[in-house]
Amino acid sequence: MTGNIVIGQSGGPTSVINSSAAGVYKAAKAAGVGKVYGMIYGIQGFLDDKLLDLDEYLADDEGIELMKRTPAAFLGSCRFKLPPFAGNEDLYEKIFLRMEQYDISYMFYIGGNDSMDTVKMLSDYANRNNKKQKFIGVPKTIDNDLPITDHCPGYGSAAKYIATSVREIIRDNAVYGDYRTSILIVEIMGRNAGWLTAASALCKDESCEGVDLIYLPEVDFDIESFLKKVKALARVKKSIVIAVSEGIHFDDGTFVCEMEDHGNEGVDVFGHKQLSGCGVHLAAIIQKRLPYKARAVELSTLQRAAAHMASLTDINEAFMAGEAAFHAAEKGLSGKMVVFTRTDNPYTCGTDVSDIHNIANTEKKVPLEWIGEDGCSVTEEYLAYARPLILGELTPIFENGLPKHLIRK
Amino acid sequence: MTGNIVIGQSGGPTSVINSSAAGVYKAAKAAGVGKVYGMIYGIQGFLDDKLLDLDEYLADDEGIELMKRTPAAFLGSCRFKLPPFAGNEDLYEKIFLRMEQYDISYMFYIGGNDSMDTVKMLSDYANRNNKKQKFIGVPKTIDNDLPITDHCPGYGSAAKYIATSVREIIRDNAVYGDYRTSILIVEIMGRNAGWLTAASALCKDESCEGVDLIYLPEVDFDIESFLKKVKALARVKKSIVIAVSEGIHFDDGTFVCEMEDHGNEGVDVFGHKQLSGCGVHLAAIIQKRLPYKARAVELSTLQRAAAHMASLTDINEAFMAGEAAFHAAEKGLSGKMVVFTRTDNPYTCGTDVSDIHNIANTEKKVPLEWIGEDGCSVTEEYLAYARPLILGELTPIFENGLPKHLIRK
Numbered sequence: 141m142t143g144n145i146v147i148g149q150s151g152g153p154t155s156v157i158n159s160s161a162a163g164v165y166k167a168a169k170a171a172g173v174g175k176v177y178g179m180i181y182g183i184q185g186f187l188d189d190k191l192l193d194l195d196e197y198l199a200d201d202e203g204i205e206l207m208k209r210t211p212a213a214f215l216g217s218c219r220f221k222l223p224p225f226a227g228n229e230d231l232y233e234k235i236f237l238r239m240e241q242y243d244i245s246y247m248f249y250i251g252g253n254d255s256m257d258t259v260k261m262l263s264d265y266a267n268r269n270n271k272k273q274k275f276i277g278v279p280k281t282i283d284n285d286l287p288i289t290d291h292c293p294g295y296g297s298a299a300k301y302i303a304t305s306v307r308e309i310i311r312d313n314a315v316y317g318d319y320r321t322s323i324l325i326v327e328i329m330g331r332n333a334g335w336l337t338a339a340s341a342l343c344k345d346e347s348c349e350g351v352d353l354i355y356l357p358e359v360d361f362d363i364e365s366f367l368k369k370v371k372a373l374a375r376v377k378k379s380i381v382i383a384v385s386e387g388i389h390f391d392d393g394t395f396v397c398e399m400e401d402h403g404n405e406g407v408d409v410f411g412h413k414q415l416s417g418c419g420v421h422l423a424a425i426i427q428k429r430l431p432y433k434a435r436a437v438e439l440s441t442l443q444r445a446a447a448h449m450a451s452l453t454d455i456n457e458a459f460m461a462g463e464a465a466f467h468a469a470e471k472g473l474s475g476k477m478v479v480f481t482r483t484d485n486p487y488t489c490g491t492d493v494s495d496i497h498n499i500a501n502t503e504k505k506v507p508l509e510w511i512g513e514d515g516c517s518v519t520e521e522y523l524a525y526a527r528p529l530i531l532g533e534l535t536p537i538f539e540n541g542l543p544k545h546l547i548r549k
Numbered sequence: 550m551t552g553n554i555v556i557g558q559s560g561g562p563t564s565v566i567n568s569s570a571a572g573v574y575k576a577a578k579a580a581g582v583g584k585v586y587g588m589i590y591g592i593q594g595f596l597d598d599k600l601l602d603l604d605e606y607l608a609d610d611e612g613i614e615l616m617k618r619t620p621a622a623f624l625g626s627c628r629f630k631l632p633p634f635a636g637n638e639d640l641y642e643k644i645f646l647r648m649e650q651y652d653i654s655y656m657f658y659i660g661g662n663d664s665m666d667t668v669k670m671l672s673d674y675a676n677r678n679n680k681k682q683k684f685i686g687v688p689k690t691i692d693n694d695l696p697i698t699d700h701c702p703g704y705g706s707a708a709k710y711i712a713t714s715v716r717e718i719i720r721d722n723a724v725y726g727d728y729r730t731s732i733l734i735v736e737i738m739g740r741n742a743g744w745l746t747a748a749s750a751l752c753k754d755e756s757c758e759g760v761d762l763i764y765l766p767e768v769d770f771d772i773e774s775f776l777k778k779v780k781a782l783a784r785v786k787k788s789i790v791i792a793v794s795e796g797i798h799f800d801d802g803t804f805v806c807e808m809e810d811h812g813n814e815g816v817d818v819f820g821h822k823q824l825s826g827c828g829v830h831l832a833a834i835i836q837k838r839l840p841y842k843a844r845a846v847e848l849s850t851l852q853r854a855a856a857h858m859a860s861l862t863d864i865n866e867a868f869m870a871g872e873a874a875f876h877a878a879e880k881g882l883s884g885k886m887v888v889f890t891r892t893d894n895p896y897t898c899g900t901d902v903s904d905i906h907n908i909a910n911t912e913k914k915v916p917l918e919w920i921g922e923d924g925c926s927v928t929e930e931y932l933a934y935a936r937p938l939i940l941g942e943l944t945p946i947f948e949n950g951l952p953k954h955l956i957r958k
Contacts, residue, residue, distance in 0.1 A: 153724050181726050190727075212720035218728060303951055308854040311621035311954060315562050317590050318599075319627060324850075347954045417829075437849045441733075445717040449857060451950065530950035541860065541939035542712055545720060545756045 143245035144175035150255035153212035154294030156458035163462020182218030211447035252281035263475030277477035284335035289479035296454030296529035299339035307343035314379035327419030340383035357387035452532025464491035487528035552654035553584035559664035562621035563703030565867035572871020591627035620856035661690035672884030683883035693744035698888035705863030705938035708748035716752035736828030749792035766796035861941025873900035896937035
């Protein structure tokens with residue numbers, strides 16, 4: 141490979157997207173690449189000539205180690221969809237000119253579905269217009285919804301945080317035991333795919349009684365069946381913890397969080413429709429319809445930012461995905477995304493590449509056969525799939541009692 | 550001391566209330582006490598004869614180590630206020646009879662303001678009626694609002710979790726940088742005292758830009774001044790993070806979370822008045838009144854249950870408070886609560902005891918002189934007070950990738 145490379149991060153952050161950037165950097169430097177640039181704020185910042193030289197931060201091991209432990213996107217991110225080619229040639233040419241300006245032969249773009257669309261558009265544009273610059277995608281998403289790859293960097297850490305936090309709040313919810321029925325709804329991210337919510341099932345073992353019901357967006361939600369199940373549970377236990385995906389919806393497609401009416405007078409909801417709050421809605425419905433107290437906890441941004449509880453497996457695999465992306469570049473590939481392959485018993489994770497057209501804008505949901513027949517649990521197959529992904533820890537570097545992060549100057 | 554002892558836990562759980570119970574147990578066993586009972590579900594369970602022998606769980610070091618790392622109340626808790634003596638002699642006599650039944654000479658009760666009322670009532674009843682049984686309180690509350698004691702076991706761990714999580718979501722909120730003004734409200738526990746919300750200020754250092762505004766319930770909240778400050782901030786920076794206490798209120802005493810109207814049509818709130826949600830309200834107001842996106846994250850139960858991010862200083866001090874309670878008992882004291890004393894430069898923490906009448910039902914708020922003159926910051930004095938409390942970690946015992954807890958069989 142000749143020339144320099146550039147790395148970008150795009151879409152919603154995760155705990156390990158920086159580990160992938162570090163992996164690309166490390167492999168590139170080992171191969172003698174001159175400059176490894178980072179684009180600040182993804183392709184949007186690149187268009188505006190916002191770049192930095194990663195040597196400034198990652199040249200020593202301390203930088204790499206801090207980078208691996210820093211959540212969110214060190215380089216900054218964007219939500220910027222490249223427009224169709226026709227009529228937008230100027231914009232595309234600007235990107236390729238920018239690459240020439242910095243003698244960049246390869247762009248590595250770390251992101252989820254939308255970000256892979258950027259890789260697809262740029263590599264397609266290069267092909268059609270005989271540009272020599274090449275483009276490789278590195279998967280990243282807590283949502284675990286990219287197709288083809290066995291799992292996505294970012295998912296294991298979010299899953300570990302979710303299982304840990306749910307286990308802790310199950311302990312908290314149980315403290316009044318025999319004397320108070322206490323219903324807690326935990327709302328977890330995942331608009332269309334229930335991978336993150338499914339991870340709440342991982343907390344169950346001899347040290348934890350586990351969650352009682354799990355609702356994923358892959359299955360239509362029915363309010364009467366839900367209340368019936370809660371009622372039946374409340375007859376046999378006092379502490380009830382229910383995990384729900386933010387994206388659960390009725391059979392007509394309406395999101396539970398969009399309900400304007402709870403079937404009861406006097407309970408209205410915020411006028412603004414944003415995808416959060418179904419936990420609060422369900423708790424309100426329980427309080428109206430059943431004689432029990434119910435509360436909601438929303439894991440919110442915490443679940444994608446909690447680097448202090450990241451999975452070492454995930455951090456290492458994210459790093460490996462970055463390295464694999466560089467090795468794909470060494471082979472001269474373009475328009476590909478790194479994917480994970482796996483073996484079980486024992487679990488091992490390898491890498492391969494897949495054509496970006498198979499990946500961009502496609503979502504992988506939780507297979508229906510991994511959801512219990514009751515529609516509110518996950519099967520042993522899911523658990524066997526997810527358990528290896530949350531193993532191991534990378535202790536934060538603490539300074540004054542708090543995890544230290546790497547930030548741009 | 551003759552006879553056995555019993556330990557109870559009461560009120561809202563913390564990450565370190567179990568460490569205090571372990572401290573009482575360990576000191577008692579070292580002194581040769583025969584049986585150390587735990588009351589299940591506090592004084593309420595004790596009335597119903599719910600007891601266990603702590604030897605079953607804590608006799609070996611592994612049990613003690615797990616207990617120190619287990620959040621919430623291992624013994625279970627209660628919210629049970631003892632009634633006035635007059636007309637309720639039966640209930641009080643039942644408690645003393647129960648103590649005689651198990652040959653219990655001392656009760657150790659771990660809790661916050663309300664729980665210390667239980668210690669006060671029982672020790673006063675014993676005094677008035679020439680009972681020989683004695684009662685010692687052990688402080689516990691994430692709210693840090695008990696008087697006399699320098700700080701409360703439970704606060705340091707909650708503060709460490711809050712500062713860590715806020716630092717992580719500050720990183721997350723900043724990812725779109727130059728391209729999007731992003732306002733995040735973080736809602737933190739604390740109905741009347743702002744100690745927990747103040748802890749969000751601890752995250753600021755060279756690794757983190759810190760929160761932009763901090764609103765404590767000690768200061769009346771003014772919505773117009775708030776919006777003015779947000780507007781001024783948005784002129785100079787893109788990522789704005791604001792910490793608010795759940796208990797912030799207007800000068801007429803109305804809680805912000807109780808507002809029925811945001812001063813704008815079309816935005817209504819839930820009919821049920823529960824003390825949560827002021828973050829969501831404020832985000833909605835910002836979106837209505839200013840041209841910016843705003844979101845809210847509520848740390849909720851997570852902040853009192855996150856044993857995985859507990860402060861080692863706090864765990865050790867909680868344990869020491871338990872030991873000190875037993876040593877007070879060895880001196881024959883009753884109707885006392887253990888309090889913390891401290892020195893600074895270097896920080897050390899010692900123990901003393903205080904009469905329970907000085908403590909029960911009294912709240913200690915953040916001193917007004919520790920709140921900035923702008924009403925939305927904390928001073929260096931607060932930071933110097935809080936910094937030592939979050940130092941150190943006690944790594945969880947991980948099993949299958951998740952922190953292991955000690956639970957009752």
